[in-house]
Amino acid sequence: MLSTRKTPVLITRRQPGDQHRTRRSLGAARQVLAKFAAAAATTMAVLAALLVGGSSAALAAGGHFVPGATEASWDGVVATVSFREVDVEVEGGVTTISVKVTADVNVVCTQGESTLNIRRSATALDVTDYSISDDGAVAGTARLPLEVRGLLVPGYSCVTRHLSVTAVLEDFWTGATLVHRA
Structure with missing residues (x-):
């Protein structure tokens, strides 16, 4: 069947x-x-x-960044971040700090009656070991190459209307963090 x-x-x-x-x-x-x-x-x-x-991390529980001693700037090519961390107690006299910088840029480009509003951003990251002074302080300056692309339009006149730079600092051994906006 x-x-x-x-x-x-x-x-x-x-x-x-x-x-x-x-x-x-x-x-x-x-x-x-x-x-x-x-x-x-x-x-x-x-x-x-x-x-x-984790003995180093346990010893470094009091480490913290000083907000008033932190500066961030960007010249269009290089971002520069200066900082200070205090009360750092890490074995070996060296600590590792991550610096992440973001540049946010708003430009207005015009050509005759045509207007373009452009917002672009870029981020750079640097991780470096810094020496700890005898008084438990870490002072440092990080210089990071940072290029924000797409801010110029051929044939248009462009003017920067707003620029903000944000730096995020993190000490890997103490756990200290700081977000600084300029």
């Missing part, structure tokens, strides 16, 4: 290079997974080391 039930059937035809392509894509997937696993293992090892041997 014949069955009238529909049964899906997948019919494929392999081309000579198909098997090789499958192996290559599986190999690429394995490489991605291996890199992910290695990154996860490294991250876990660093976190474990900080938790188990």
Whole structure:
């Protein structure tokens, strides 16, 4: 007796290079997974080391940035951030500070009766070790190359209407953070 039930059937035809392509894509997937696993293992090892041997972080609990001693500027090419951190007690006399600077720029460009309002921003990051003075202070100046693209339009006259510079400071060992807007 014949069955009238529909049964899906997948019919494929392999081309000579198909098997090789499958192996290559599986190999690429394995490489991605291996890199992910290695990154996860490294991250876990660093976190474990900080938790188990975190004596430096425990000693540095009082470290903090001085807001009044922080300045941030941008000259169109280089962002400069000056800062001071006090009450730093880290073994080894050196601490690691991350400085992230963002420049937000608003320009108005005109050509005859045509007007363009353009807002652009760019961010730069620097992570550096700084020496701790005998009195537990860290004074530093970070200079970061920072280019904001798209502010000039050929054939238009452009004028900067607003510029803001934001610096985010973080000491990896003390946990101190500061956001400074200029």
